[in-house]
Amino acid sequence: MSNYKAKIGLEMHCEISETNTKVFSSAANTYSSIPNSNIRPLDMGFPGTLPVVNKEAVRMALMTSIVLNCTQPKYMYFERKNYYYPDMPKNYQITQETKPIPVGIYGKVSFDCNGEEKTIRVNNIHLEEDAASLDHLYDTSTIDYNRAGVPLLELVTEPDFNNAEEAVAFLEHMRSVYQYLGISEADSKKGQIRCDVNISIMDENLDDSDLSNYGTKVEIKNVNSFGGVRDAINYEIKRQTKLKETNEYDSMPQQTRRWDEESGTTIYMRSKVDAIDYKYFVDPNIPKFKISDEWLKEIKESIPMLAYDRKKKYINEFNLSEYDSNILVKEKSISDYFEKAVELGCDIKQAANWVNGMILSYLNYNEVSIEDFFMTPEMLKELIELIESKTISSKQGKDVFYKCIEDKKTPKQVVKDEGMMQITDENAIMDIVKEVISENESQAKTYDPQNPKALDYFIGQVMKKTRGKANPMVASKLMKEELEKIVGE
Amino acid sequence: MKYMNKSIEELHNLLKEGKVTSRELIDESLKLSHELQEKCNAFVTILDDVKEEKVTDNLLSGIPCGLKDNYSTKGILSTGSSNTLKDYVPFFDATAVTKLKQAGAVFVNKTAMDEFGMGGTGTTAHTGIIRNPWDTSRMCAGSSSGSAATVAAGVYPYATGSDTGDSIRKPAAYCGIVGYKPTYGMISRYGLFPFASSLDHLGVLTRNVKDAAIVVDNMKGIDKNDMTSWDSSNINLAESLTGDVKNKKICYIKEICDINNYSNPSDELKKHLENFMKTIEKAKELGIQVEEESVDQTLLNASAAVYVVISCAEATSNMSNLTGIVFGPRGEGDNYIDMMKDHRTKGFSPLIKRRFVIGSYVLQSQNQERYFRNAQRVRRLLVDKWKELFKKYDAVILPVGTGPAKKLDGSKDILTKETQVLEEHLQIGNYGGFPSITIPNGFIDNLPVGVNITGNCYDDSNVLNIAYALESVMPYKNQIAGGEDNE
Numbered sequence: 001m002s003n004y005k006a007k008i009g010l011e012m013h014c015e016i017s018e019t020n021t022k023v024f025s026s027a028a029n030t031y032s033s034i035p036n037s038n039i040r041p042l043d044m045g046f047p048g049t050l051p052v053v054n055k056e057a058v059r060m061a062l063m064t065s066i067v068l069n070c071t072q073p074k075y076m077y078f079e080r081k082n083y084y085y086p087d088m089p090k091n092y093q094i095t096q097e098t099k100p101i102p103v104g105i106y107g108k109v110s111f112d113c114n115g116e117e118k119t120i121r122v123n124n125i126h127l128e129e130d131a132a133s134l135d136h137l138y139d140t141s142t143i144d145y146n147r148a149g150v151p152l153l154e155l156v157t158e159p160d161f162n163n164a165e166e167a168v169a170f171l172e173h174m175r176s177v178y179q180y181l182g183i184s185e186a187d188s189k190k191g192q193i194r195c196d197v198n199i200s201i202m203d204e205n206l207d208d209s210d211l212s213n214y215g216t217k218v219e220i221k222n223v224n225s226f227g228g229v230r231d232a233i234n235y236e237i238k239r240q241t242k243l244k245e246t247n248e249y250d251s252m253p254q255q256t257r258r259w260d261e262e263s264g265t266t267i268y269m270r271s272k273v274d275a276i277d278y279k280y281f282v283d284p285n286i287p288k289f290k291i292s293d294e295w296l297k298e299i300k301e302s303i304p305m306l307a308y309d310r311k312k313k314y315i316n317e318f319n320l321s322e323y324d325s326n327i328l329v330k331e332k333s334i335s336d337y338f339e340k341a342v343e344l345g346c347d348i349k350q351a352a353n354w355v356n357g358m359i360l361s362y363l364n365y366n367e368v369s370i371e372d373f374f375m376t377p378e379m380l381k382e383l384i385e386l387i388e389s390k391t392i393s394s395k396q397g398k399d400v401f402y403k404c405i406e407d408k409k410t411p412k413q414v415v416k417d418e419g420m421m422q423i424t425d426e427n428a429i430m431d432i433v434k435e436v437i438s439e440n441e442s443q444a445k446t447y448d449p450q451n452p453k454a455l456d457y458f459i460g461q462v463m464k465k466t467r468g469k470a471n472p473m474v475a476s477k478l479m480k481e482e483l484e485k486i487v488g489e
Numbered sequence: 490m491k492y493m494n495k496s497i498e499e500l501h502n503l504l505k506e507g508k509v510t511s512r513e514l515i516d517e518s519l520k521l522s523h524e525l526q527e528k529c530n531a532f533v534t535i536l537d538d539v540k541e542e543k544v545t546d547n548l549l550s551g552i553p554c555g556l557k558d559n560y561s562t563k564g565i566l567s568t569g570s571s572n573t574l575k576d577y578v579p580f581f582d583a584t585a586v587t588k589l590k591q592a593g594a595v596f597v598n599k600t601a602m603d604e605f606g607m608g609g610t611g612t613t614a615h616t617g618i619i620r621n622p623w624d625t626s627r628m629c630a631g632s633s634s635g636s637a638a639t640v641a642a643g644v645y646p647y648a649t650g651s652d653t654g655d656s657i658r659k660p661a662a663y664c665g666i667v668g669y670k671p672t673y674g675m676i677s678r679y680g681l682f683p684f685a686s687s688l689d690h691l692g693v694l695t696r697n698v699k700d701a702a703i704v705v706d707n708m709k710g711i712d713k714n715d716m717t718s719w720d721s722s723n724i725n726l727a728e729s730l731t732g733d734v735k736n737k738k739i740c741y742i743k744e745i746c747d748i749n750n751y752s753n754p755s756d757e758l759k760k761h762l763e764n765f766m767k768t769i770e771k772a773k774e775l776g777i778q779v780e781e782e783s784v785d786q787t788l789l790n791a792s793a794a795v796y797v798v799i800s801c802a803e804a805t806s807n808m809s810n811l812t813g814i815v816f817g818p819r820g821e822g823d824n825y826i827d828m829m830k831d832h833r834t835k836g837f838s839p840l841i842k843r844r845f846v847i848g849s850y851v852l853q854s855q856n857q858e859r860y861f862r863n864a865q866r867v868r869r870l871l872v873d874k875w876k877e878l879f880k881k882y883d884a885v886i887l888p889v890g891t892g893p894a895k896k897l898d899g900s901k902d903i904l905t906k907e908t909q910v911l912e913e914h915l916q917i918g919n920y921g922g923f924p925s926i927t928i929p930n931g932f933i934d935n936l937p938v939g940v941n942i943t944g945n946c947y948d949d950s951n952v953l954n955i956a957y958a959l960e961s962v963m964p965y966k967n968q969i970a971g972g973e974d975n976e
Binding site for chain 2: 052090092107277286
């Protein structure tokens with residue numbers, strides 16, 4: 001590959017999973033394991049049925065368009081893409097082409113790839129309906145129309161990726177964007193994300209700002225996991241490089257291939273010459289409708305700060321490590337929780353440690369979502385303050401944490417009810433220190449200040465007597481002074 | 490006593506007064522349906538076991554009527570007069586059907602039509618040729634052929650229709666009755682089998698203007714299932730028929746109406762245009778100002794091609810769902826493609842197949858600019874021209890067709906370039922979605938002819954009121970085909 005560079009573009013399809021109904025039909029937009037249960041006559045293409053645009057889906061699409069720094073249209077149009085396939089009973093898909101312009105056109109996105117910022121151009125993003133899902137069995141195929149009509153966002157990038165890592169990093173970035181925007185679970189296991197990849201290679205020394213230097217575009221259809229995208233790109237680069245080396249590259253026609261997961265190869269489907277003419281035209285059943293500036297403004301204001309920017313903030317403003325920041329921003333709800341705690345005045349570092357440590361492991365272990373988590377950011381703040389003020393030790397803090405959740409009480413209430421107030425009063429601790437020394441006189445007399453283990457024993461005794469409530473720092477300080485006095489005499 | 494030749498209001502009063510029952514009306518209508526079926530082949534289905542409806546204050550309650558067979562009717566065969574849907578029984582009603590049901594209308598039959606509304610002859614229905622009750626050797630025009638024939642024959646006071654080019658208004662003229670298509674979107678298209686969505690209108694065929702207003706009042710309304718429908722709740726068409734048309738202004742178009750514009754006019758055409766000018770005189774007598782306007786002949790000539798391109802393109806796409814897989818008779822073949830091909834090859838008439846080929850051709854990416862997009866541009870020019878006229882006039886009045894109903898054997902009538910505009914100008918009402926009504930305005934050789942009044946969008950009340958006034962000064966209101974022997 002050293003002699004060549006790859007030019008990779010992505011078409012990322014993401015199902016909008018968070019609307020109540022499908023994009024043009026009133027059927028529920030929910031995943032159902034019972035095939036053909038979420039369908040209305042439109043989804044089956046019955047005569048006389050008409051599409052009705054789901055405004056919420058349009059809102060979400062516009063939101064994504066804004067995030068991608070695209071230009072939004074003044075008027076919204078939908079078009080028909082005409083072709084016959086069993087997964088689409090109308091035999092046309094309602095979608096958007098680039099003319100008239102779709103929900104978004106000509107944008108750019110910055111994302112993180114292995115710690116480096118990369119920016120790519122977006123050609124367009126459009127809203128369309130998903131097709132039914134087909135299952136090809138040994139001698140029959142089954143069709144489930146539940147997915148037919150589910151709103152789908154198709155994001156088309158320019159060929160600005162140079163390798164598989166960049167492409168996958170971008171997909172991960174977009175998955176997070178969709179999740180943060182509350183548009184989609186963006187779960188590729190549920191088939192919510194599907195990709196087409198186009199790849200060409202060119203000589204390393206050629207200028208890639210000149211389109212005529214580009215090689216022949218090969219489109220790979222239906223890559224349904226991020227791992228698949230990585231493997232397909234790597235395979236295809238290798239395949240095309242080999243063609244270069246055997247001087248066959250220039251005779252390779254522009255073509256569409258299919259990613260075959262099982263064999264880990266791409267398989268020829270059709271050449272550009274056989275490309276389907278989709279006979280696009282504006283769907284007359286959907287009148288064009290105006291996208292008002294007020295609505296766009298309203299949508300813009302509803303966009304939360306996204307993971308990419310939060311991470312920057314955590315590192316640069318909060319002085320958190322990249323590692324901690326990555327964990328915190330992984331899920332919006334967790335990041336929101338953390339930010340709420342910070343906003344309430346929690347120590348940032350402490351809050352981050354609690355969220356990334358105790359809280360996340362509790363949530364994961366008990367399979368609880370943070371929305372259902374008993375301990376609010378307010379309570380977390382209380383807990384951190386109890387420890388900071390040395391009212392309880394950090395070890396006690398952990399007990400209080402569990403006790404809170406278990407008894408559904410605030411940290412203060414737990415500390416009060418359990419009598420967990422730490423003893424910080426020097427006089428009180430001194431009494432106990434003296435008591436311990438008098439009970440262990442012989443050991444005290446042979447105390448070796450050079451051997452720290454000896455001190456630990458005495459402190460342990462103090463803790464035992466106070467059932468762990470003595471402030472260990474104070475206890476340690478006083479005990480050390482007292483013992484040194486005895487030995488020094 | 491015969492009832493079915495009466496108007497809706499007359500029947501309503503008789504029902505209210507208890508002088509006749511809904512059952513009696515239905516029985517008479519069914520009997521007439523069977524008689525007309527023998528004579529004209531106007532129906533796909535006659536609903537012999539239909540139940541009577543309770544008579545309420547709604548004018549339509551308890552009164553029989555017919556539905557064009559491209560209206561989806563729950564539990565009732567709805568074929569669109571096509572073999573591709575010859576056994577199709579919808580499980581939902583078209584919105585307009587639901588509304589008529591709510592009004593208490595009684596559906597006694599489904600009327601035959603040109604297959605899926607494509608065609609203007611009434612000869613392409615899968616159940617055979619539909620004949621004109623005035624002269625069974627002649628056509629009704631189409632595509633609402635069955636609806637026109639049955640209303641003209643006095644089977645009931647009204648039948649629904651659909652109109653993509655002139656499919657309500659031309660059959661109305663050929664059958665000597667009233668045909669009205671309201672502004673685009675006034676009646677929801679949900680449940681109507683589509684032909685060309687941007688041109689498709691629902692409407693009604695009746696024997697007088699008031700009946701048309703009453704029926705559409707009961708069919709119209711905004712519908713959450715049709716994004717192109719609009720709220721007309723502030724419009725009551727029947728109530729707006731005052732008959733007062735003083736100081737209204739209408740125009741006709743010289744290029745279409747002037748006999749000197751035709752180099753070799755037939756006697757029939759001469760009579761037709763003379764008769765039209767008589768109607769113009771009647772309008773003037775009513776106090777309407779009538780002017781002659783001129784429209785660029787080249788623009789008018791382009792209209793017919795615009796219609797072919799746009800309607801065929803939309804139809805090709807709209808009817809892609811007819812594959813015989815989800816519904817309709819399953820085709821034979823080893824795979825789904827062959828099955829679809831078999832279904833469509835056997836199912837569609839040659840006319841429709843030809844239109845699909847045209848539709849596909851004009852939508853192909855290499856042809857789209859030249860044909861489809863240019864057609865849309867010319868459509869816009871024509872609509873703009875008509876809108877310009879509507880700034881000055883309440884309506885445009887024009888003769889329908891080149892004369893009375895044509896012979897079914899096609900012995901004459903080769904469409905000449907010269908008469909094409911006269912024959913097809915009603916399409917402009919579909920381009921703009923304009924409210925448009927045809928009323929009978931005379932006879933040529935004992936066959937009825939019609940005149941059309943078209944106004945601006947949302948101005949239905951005005952258009953209907955002009956038609957209502959004009960109708961009142963001509964002796965063709967409520968006429969029944971066959972005249973006395975139908976009494």
